[in-house]
Amino acid sequence: METRALETFAQEYKQLLEDELRRLVEKLKAPPIIKESMIYSLEAGGKRIRPLLLFATLDAFGMNPKKGLLAAAAIEMIHTYSLIHDDLPSMDNDDLRRGKPTNHKVFGDAIAILAGDALLTYSFEVISQLPTDVFSADTKLKLVIEMAKAAGTEGMVGGQVADMEGEAKSLTLQELEYIHIHKTGKLLGFSVLAGGIMAGANQEQLHNLSGFAHHLGLAFQIQDDILDLVGNEEIIGKPVGSDTTNLKSTYPQLLTLEGARTALEDQITSAKENLERTGLNTQLLSEITDLVASRDH
């Protein structure tokens, strides 16, 4: 298999994904306003890190990533629904996301809630319709079950609940990890796991892919916290750590900035060790890992 640089790979599949997302919503026979609302948030941009992980995992198995397009679209729908609901006034009450007005600011709270519901619901239909000539019903059913687990109370929703409950108190490192492993880690993990399931990975490979995704998810979150803090430092012009009024627990707060940077390196190392143990051609996944550690936004 030809080795491709991540950048070219990412560009190609991001475009494929975004075209597919639009196509999937446009073909629905439904009131125009709900389709507009769904497309608005699906097209709000972002790194598409979850679909990219899925495509790169399929690539690692020597499988054509295009075969997984509907699964990638389903995962991005779930991620998008979670952003729409998280931004609502009764949740995080955010007016802007990536510089654009949030869904409910444009369409109103009711349509935003329903657009989230619609994307979540549609994701299960979409992933069930992966090409029949490539994937068995057993495989697709396994994807449905794992996606529901990753997105539900034992995954993303559970993490969101714990995050809300933890907002106004200081957390232990264990509590902080519970939140991140569930709120962001489980769906990131499913993106990798789904690729493994689709490619017919054996139990040991699935185990190592899960381990990889676990550490990558934590790395992602630690880097998020570091960027928040470094960003804040530049903006507010005071030394890191002097702001004790923000009650929201973060890795730098619990570990110091240096400690958080060490923890990030540890997670990246563990992620890559898991990758190597799969015995696959994991160049793209490895590059994604480096990207997570070094990203500046």
Add this chain to the structure above:
Amino acid sequence: METRALETFAQEYKQLLEDELRRLVEKLKAPPIIKESMIYSLEAGGKRIRPLLLFATLDAFGMNPKKGLLAAAAIEMIHTYSLIHDDLPSMDNDDLRRGKPTNHKVFGDAIAILAGDALLTYSFEVISQLPTDVFSADTKLKLVIEMAKAAGTEGMVGGQVADMEGEAKSLTLQELEYIHIHKTGKLLGFSVLAGGIMAGANQEQLHNLSGFAHHLGLAFQIQDDILDLVGNEEIIGKPVGSDTTNLKSTYPQLLTLEGARTALEDQITSAKENLERTGLNTQLLSEITDLVASRDH
């Protein structure tokens, strides 16, 4: 097969369903508050008409209704999520449902939104885990797809959007039917269709079951509108039809009360004709149909 009266049948399966719903949520490893919120609304009562339709359809095929318990639970979870989200302040803003405070009045808007999300997500996991020794992966995948269609923008969510958009204007009979066919009809229809899919119905039987569910759904809604009006008449003590300030379109408003009663009879007749054409033992389904037409609440 022994012929059982609907009342006994309904009591037995309602209990089984309610025990199963509680068991399914209790076993989740998740923050207690979200499980409490899910159980609160799942246990808020109701006629459990959708699960009952599923059980009665399996019975019509001579299949043990217990085999469909997880599918019935999944459908009731979707129905319950839709009630929780519909009751939110930004939607219908209802403080009470069946005499109990609505979910968001007890748990707050954020947890109510997340409990709805959680129930919707879980429903797909639950229906995917129907007993493997009875149902093939193909059958379960078909259920996932049809459930997503019934619940999504081409079904229930689409109907809810149209309902909200139509609230402040007078609708044509066609527009009113679009709302009801989608908002309530599609999930009622899936309850029957799911039974047929699970029992291995042939295409003609599925067609007739769909027709049955379509007419039953409309009958259900027309009776709802009639009850609303008759209830209002008794409460407000003025003749039917004198209240022109309520802009919400209803069947009696569009057809007169007598016209609505005739339409109800027509739907019941059509529903039963479809049932008869299945050639199955549809006594229970027929009794459910009579119940819909004659219910007083």
